[in-house]
Amino acid sequence: MSYCVTRLPYNATEKAELIKYYRLALPQYVYENIAKKSHPFGPYQLPAVDLQEGLNKIESKKYTNDAEMQEDFYQLFAQLHDAHTPYHKPNYYYNYYTLQPISIMSTLYNNAQVIKISSVDKSEVEAYATLYNESSQPDFDVEGWQITEIDGVPALDALRSFADNNIGVLKDNGSRFNLAVSGYKTGRGWFIFRPMGVFGVPTKQSVTYTLQNPSTQAKKKVTYNWIGMNIDGSKMTTSTVQGKNFETIFQKLLDHFIRQELYKKPNAVEFFDSYSTSASVLRINTFSGRDDDFTSQFANNITKALTTFTQSKREKLIIDLTGNGGGSICLGYSLLRYLFPSNVTAFEGQGPHQEGIYRARHSSLTNVLATVSASMLKFNPSYNSFLDPTQFYNSKTRRQFMDASWLSNKEDTVLGDMSQSIYRGCASMYTYFPASGISFQIDPKNLIVVSQGYCGSTCAVFTSYIQAHKLAKTVALGGYYNKAQQLFAFPGGQVGDVGDYIELADSLKIHSKYESAIEPLIPRVPTSGRYNSTGFTYLSIWPWNKDDPSHLPLEYTFVPADYSIMYPGHPTDYQSIYSRILKVTA
Incomplete structure (x- = not known):
C-alpha cells in the first residue's frame, strides 16, 4: 500500500500552481481572519490556523513524492475543522483504503467509558488469511472484549x-x-477504516491491542496487520490462482462495504411508525437532491410520515439527524416552517429564512463580480448568478436588493470587512409543504431531535434554529462521558465553490471592459488536470436573534445539546438507542 500511494513523483510546478490558486481563493473565505486566533469552544479550545503562513511553509519545502505534499496540504486545511472548506487530494488517492478486520465501539461499563471490539467480520478475516498466508493466523476470538490499550x-x-x-x-x-470510533452512521470508524483520500498510509504495518474479557477478567494481546485495498479492480490480474483468489476477495470486500452503507447511501427520509407504543422515529438523512423532483418527493415523504404519526395518536416523535451532511438551505427552512406553526406568522411568504442573518466577505474579486452581475440585470433581467443581488434581502428593512450595495456597503465585523447583514429568499419553496399546522402539530416536550454530532450545513442551521427557539428536546450521542457535546456541526452559512467564481468571471469577461479587472483575481486550478475546484464557506450565518457584527458567527459558537449520552451498545442498535433516549428525556 505504501508503494502504491507514494509512487507518484513530486511536481514542483504543480505545487506552485496550487499555492497561487489558494492565495487567490482564500480572500473569499469568510473565516480566514478569525481562524488565525485560538478560540474557546465549549469544553475545548480551537487551534489558531494561519492559512497563508501554512502555504508559505509548503512553498519552501521540498518533497520526496506527491503523497507527502498532498498530506501537508490536507493537514493545513484539516486544522480548520470546517467540513465546508477541506482540501481534496487528487482522485487517485480515493481508490485506496486500509482497514483492520474488526469494528470497535465506545460505551459505558461500571460507570466508566470503555472501548470494546464490537464485531469481527468474516469477509475481512477471509481477506486477511488470503493476504497474509502465515503459518498461524491471529486470534479472532475477540468479539465483546474490552480494549485497554492500543x-x-x-x-x-x-x-x-x-x-x-x-x-x-x-x-x-x-x-x-x-467519527474515529463509529463513523458517520455505519459502525465503522475512521481509526480502523481509513480512506487514503483523507488519511496517510499507517506508519506501522500492524496494530497491537491489549484486551480484557469483561466477564472473566482474562487478558490477552492480539496483533492485526493492516489490510490494503484498491477499490478500482479494473487492473486486477486473473491469470494465476493467486490472482483469482484476490479477485474473489476483492469482490467480497466491495460487496461488504456496500452492505455497510460505506458507499451506498440510505433514502433521504425514513419513517418508523412504531419503535415503541408511545413513539415514532423520523430519520432525515439528507436535505440534498439534484432537482425539483427530489424536493417534491422529500416534502411528500415528510408530510405522509407526519400525517401517519398524527393519526397513530402516539405521543412522542424522535427526529434522527445522525450523519446528515446538509443540502438545500431553503428546503431546511421550509421544513422548519411546516413543523412549527407557532413560529410562523400568518403573512404569505414569511418564515424562518428571514431570521437567518448572513454576511459575505468583502474581497476584490467578490466586489467586482457582484458589481458586474448587478449591472448585467439592467440589460438582461433574466440573468442570474450566485451573486445576483435579487436573491438577497436587507435583514432590517426586508427589501430586496437590486444592486451591489448588499456587498459594497461594508460592515466592520469580528470576521473583518463583510457585507451588510442579509437573508436569502426562500419563500417560493414553502409551497412544497402544506400550510403550517394543518396536518401536524406537536408539543416541544414531546419532540426529540438527536444526532451524534455530524449534522452539518443545512442540517446544522435546521437544528440550531430548533435549539434557539426551544422547540424540542435535543440529544447528542457518543462523544466523551460527562462532556457536553454539540448536536450539529459546520453550520457555516452557505458553501460555495471556487468553480462558481471561475465560471461567473469567465462569462463576464466577454465584455472586454471587465476583463482587465477580473482576470488577475481569478483562482485557476493547476494545469495538471488532477484537481477540481474546491468548496469553501462564502456566506457566514450569525446565531439566531444575534444580528450583532461583533458577535461570533454560528460556526464558532458552541451550542450544547440538552442531553449528552453514551451509546448504550452498538451505534447501529437503534432499538436500544431510541429506548435510551426516551428514558433520559422522560
Missing part, C-alpha cells in the same frame, strides 16, 4: 489522539471522536 497507549487516549490529530471536519472534539 499499541501500549490507553485505548481512550489513543483514539482521542487519533481523532484530534487526524480528523478535521468538525470543531467539537466529542463528535470527531465519534
Whole structure:
C-alpha cells in the first residue's frame, strides 16, 4: 500500500500552481481572519490556523513524492475543522483504503467509558488469511472484549489522539471522536477504516491491542496487520490462482462495504411508525437532491410520515439527524416552517429564512463580480448568478436588493470587512409543504431531535434554529462521558465553490471592459488536470436573534445539546438507542 500511494513523483510546478490558486481563493473565505486566533469552544479550545503562513511553509519545502505534499496540504486545511472548506487530494488517492478486520465501539461499563471490539467480520478475516498466508493466523476470538490499550497507549487516549490529530471536519472534539470510533452512521470508524483520500498510509504495518474479557477478567494481546485495498479492480490480474483468489476477495470486500452503507447511501427520509407504543422515529438523512423532483418527493415523504404519526395518536416523535451532511438551505427552512406553526406568522411568504442573518466577505474579486452581475440585470433581467443581488434581502428593512450595495456597503465585523447583514429568499419553496399546522402539530416536550454530532450545513442551521427557539428536546450521542457535546456541526452559512467564481468571471469577461479587472483575481486550478475546484464557506450565518457584527458567527459558537449520552451498545442498535433516549428525556 505504501508503494502504491507514494509512487507518484513530486511536481514542483504543480505545487506552485496550487499555492497561487489558494492565495487567490482564500480572500473569499469568510473565516480566514478569525481562524488565525485560538478560540474557546465549549469544553475545548480551537487551534489558531494561519492559512497563508501554512502555504508559505509548503512553498519552501521540498518533497520526496506527491503523497507527502498532498498530506501537508490536507493537514493545513484539516486544522480548520470546517467540513465546508477541506482540501481534496487528487482522485487517485480515493481508490485506496486500509482497514483492520474488526469494528470497535465506545460505551459505558461500571460507570466508566470503555472501548470494546464490537464485531469481527468474516469477509475481512477471509481477506486477511488470503493476504497474509502465515503459518498461524491471529486470534479472532475477540468479539465483546474490552480494549485497554492500543499499541501500549490507553485505548481512550489513543483514539482521542487519533481523532484530534487526524480528523478535521468538525470543531467539537466529542463528535470527531465519534467519527474515529463509529463513523458517520455505519459502525465503522475512521481509526480502523481509513480512506487514503483523507488519511496517510499507517506508519506501522500492524496494530497491537491489549484486551480484557469483561466477564472473566482474562487478558490477552492480539496483533492485526493492516489490510490494503484498491477499490478500482479494473487492473486486477486473473491469470494465476493467486490472482483469482484476490479477485474473489476483492469482490467480497466491495460487496461488504456496500452492505455497510460505506458507499451506498440510505433514502433521504425514513419513517418508523412504531419503535415503541408511545413513539415514532423520523430519520432525515439528507436535505440534498439534484432537482425539483427530489424536493417534491422529500416534502411528500415528510408530510405522509407526519400525517401517519398524527393519526397513530402516539405521543412522542424522535427526529434522527445522525450523519446528515446538509443540502438545500431553503428546503431546511421550509421544513422548519411546516413543523412549527407557532413560529410562523400568518403573512404569505414569511418564515424562518428571514431570521437567518448572513454576511459575505468583502474581497476584490467578490466586489467586482457582484458589481458586474448587478449591472448585467439592467440589460438582461433574466440573468442570474450566485451573486445576483435579487436573491438577497436587507435583514432590517426586508427589501430586496437590486444592486451591489448588499456587498459594497461594508460592515466592520469580528470576521473583518463583510457585507451588510442579509437573508436569502426562500419563500417560493414553502409551497412544497402544506400550510403550517394543518396536518401536524406537536408539543416541544414531546419532540426529540438527536444526532451524534455530524449534522452539518443545512442540517446544522435546521437544528440550531430548533435549539434557539426551544422547540424540542435535543440529544447528542457518543462523544466523551460527562462532556457536553454539540448536536450539529459546520453550520457555516452557505458553501460555495471556487468553480462558481471561475465560471461567473469567465462569462463576464466577454465584455472586454471587465476583463482587465477580473482576470488577475481569478483562482485557476493547476494545469495538471488532477484537481477540481474546491468548496469553501462564502456566506457566514450569525446565531439566531444575534444580528450583532461583533458577535461570533454560528460556526464558532458552541451550542450544547440538552442531553449528552453514551451509546448504550452498538451505534447501529437503534432499538436500544431510541429506548435510551426516551428514558433520559422522560
